[in-house]
Amino acid sequence: MLLETTKIPMADFMGRFASQFFEKAKDMLQPEYQPGQHPAIARQLEHLPMLRKPFPAQAENILAASVHLYACDQPAIVLSQDMGTGKTLVGSTIAMMGKRPQRIIVVVPPHLVAKWAREIEVTFPSVDVHKINHAGAIEALEKAYRAHSGQPERPEFWIIGRVRLRMSYRFHAQTNTQMQYSSWAERYVKRLTCPTCGGILMKPGKKPNKKETESMDLTEKVIPGAADGSEGDEDGIYYEFADHDFLNTAKRTCQHVKTGDQVKDGCGAPLWSARRLHEKSTEETIASAMQKLPGIGKGTAEKIMALAPTTIREIIRDLSNGDIHPAMSNVLNKSATKKVRAYIEHTGFTLGDGNYAPVEFIKRQIKKGWFDVAIFDELHEFKGDNTAQGVAFGILASRCRKVIGLTGTLVDGYAASLHPLLFRCDPQSLMRMGFGADDGARFQREMGVIRETVVEEEEDGLSTSRGRKVVRRQIRNLPGIHPNVVANLLLPNALFLDLPDIEKSLQQLAKEQGAGEVRLLPSFREVFVKIPQTVHQEERVTKFCKTILDAMKDAMRNGGEKGLMGPVMSAALYAADGGYKDVVCHPKRHEKPLGILKPIVTEHEILEKEKFMRDLAIRSVSAGRKLLIYTIYTDKLDLVRREVA
Known part of the structure; x- marks a missing residue:
């Protein structure tokens, strides 16, 4: 009996049997979270005091992560979300889902410290937000730890830039x-x-x-x-x-x-x-700190420093505690006093504590677990194995009960970059697989892809008839991840969310409530158009590219500079677009150019690509549409300013 076979595209095959595959995978993987199966955590999220409620898709991620961290008592979760899907809202809400008020430290890029503080303040009405991305970070932490070494009475967010976190002293x-x-x-x-x-x-x-x-x-x-x-x-x-x-x-x-x-x-x-980084005296350090307060300039600071030494010590003590000493009020006017009071109530006052790393202070002086949750924004920036940021990430993660990582690019394709991130978040999972902290190379070899090149060369022995063989090995990491990494490390510890997921959940909600159609993402169509050059233009550009590429190969073959690749490739790529004028390939430290392309059009002619763009612009404007023209070239290579008649 002969069986007939039919070939169908993979997309059609997966679409036809997707439900069966999903049910089979669900039975095998036994997921921790299933929608509708965790009413207690859903009620907790519903009653969480928030001024801005999450979208349905965001709420699903919050519930799933809360089950993972708190119900299943797992140490870490990674949120891999697209830009614009609300990583700040989702991450901070997950941190708030503990059974008691949580003390949370948030490590973010330096330029996002104020943004994170603002987002938290407009989302949660009853939390304390502390920005410690300044030289007095350690002083602020020490003061808070001495005052409240136990559990917080209300949720606390401590926000610090990743550069400040790992800064060290000289x-x-x-x-x-x-x-x-x-x-x-x-x-x-x-x-x-x-x-x-x-x-x-x-x-x-x-x-x-x-x-x-x-x-x-x-x-x-x-x-x-x-x-x-x-x-x-x-x-x-x-x-x-x-x-x-x-x-x-x-x-x-x-x-x-x-x-x-x-x-x-x-x-x-x-x-x-x-x-310290500076050699200032004690008086200069105090005066400099005074001038950082609003309403106090150099002259006012000199008046304060002219007071008795005991009075100055009392002024510093009161400022550190959030008060203004009467002697200081006498020097300041009412407006300046009001500004200083508002500043120290919101930001605090510090003389600075050098460049001692705050993460070292947390490690050595603050007990483990004082911070309940650590949130790391842009988690992929901490993937360095031996970098200061990577080490700081590992130290802080080990001092907190839970770790939440936020990123839009969790996987860059290489297994070696995942090893330090996953080990520092959840070392037990990797140790169960047999990988330690220093096994990054072995992790890439066994769970990734490498290319090993072996070259055998026979050297002339000169004095003997038989030479000596020399073996050279070169190992290069290649993109690729073993399925075990996905099944055993990523899927159990990561959640994914993109903009279409949010749009789909809102559309479903609108349908259930009888609302109209909801669209968050505009529909668009991307079209690639290949613009052929004239025969004359193509011959000129091809000859120019061949000339400079051959010159680069000859120079590198003869032991020349390795920095030729950049200027040569830049000139070769620019030749077709900038051929209306001289295109010169003249790398630095070279006496003369490697090649010069004279204009491939006359002064009154335009290139074929420019003709297409001009006609497209005319049609778009005639139809009443808006047109955005984007070019990758700027500065001296700028094409935008070229007038196309």
Whole structure:
């Protein structure tokens, strides 16, 4: 018996059997959230005091995330939503869905701090919003923690920019000095010593060659067991006397010291101290902080600084507590006093605390769980494995009970970029799969796609008839993600929302309530039109492109600059559009241009693409339509200003 087979397009096949596939997947995956199955959480969202209610599609994401975080007690959720779908509203509402008032820290791009604060204030009427994207962030956190180290009485939002969160302080070497007689130099030389144990500081070195050994008065290298180099194992570890260049490159500790003629282990004490970015005196720092208050200029600040030192200390204490000292009120007029009072009530007053990272303060000085929820806006910006932002993300996530990530581009196609994000959000899930914090390369190899290029070259042995084979390996990450990543990591911990979802939910709601048609997104049709050049124009442009591309290949083949690709490709792409004038490809640090394209049209002619655009504009204006013309070229390559008759 022969069976007939029929080929149908994949889109038609999926459309025909979509419901069966969905039901089968639902039975296998056992989703945590199903619409209508969680009435308690739905009632909680309905009674949540909000001045702006979420759209139906947004509400579904809020309910699903709340079930995941609070009912199922999962540590993290990632919201992958399109721009304009309300990530701020959805993320902040999910954070508010805890069983008690939550203390929430929000990490956002610096330019969005004010926007987040404004959105929260106009959405939730009974919350406290603190903007700490300033130098006094640590002072504000410390004051709040000392005053209320327990659970908050009402919801709190602490908003900080991601740059401020991970900023660190500067440091410099902190050592003592000791004069020691050098037998090689035959004079006393200055040595750096540890302030704690007093030993002469040493640093690891390399075995000196014969030439260096003959000039030991300049290098003065020693090895363990024989500080003068006359005895000891020739293959032993060599040490040099530490200098400021070595100590200032990192936060060093006392590891090796010279005691007598021996090099021994140091005491481990730190050999650095923190310092501010500026060298201002205490008076200058206070005056500068005063001038940041509204209504206080340089002259008024000088009058305040002329008061008694005890009075100045009382003024600073009162400002930090949100009050204005009577002595300060006497200096200010009524209008300035009112402005200062409003400012410190809303923003607070601080003298600044240098550049010590707030995330380090949270890690070391604030107990774990004081912040209930951490929200990270633009989560993909924290995907760096060893970047300061990535490390700050991992530290803060580990100090909070729940983590909410917001992004529009969760997956960039590479498995390696997902590893640090997923591990810092939910390390247990990756550890169950056998991946640790340092397994990013293995995660890409096993859960992504790599291309390994192996090149074997046989070098001429010269003195022998047989050469030596040299094997070179090059590994490159390629786009691609294993299905296990999607099934075991993304689907259980991520929610997705785009604009058509919101529009569809509103249309369904309008239909149920008998309202008219609802359309959020305008209908449009995208058409690609290929504009052919004339034969003469095409020949000229093709010849120009071939000339500059060949010149680039020759230069790179002969070991020339690697920066030729940009200017050459820019000139080649611009030639067809800017051919009404000279197109010159002249990379920097080159004596002469790689190629010049003379105008491919006369002074009174226009290009074929310009003819099409002119005719389209005439038809659109005649039909009463508006027309927007967009060009990618600006500045010297600008095409908009060209007059097309």
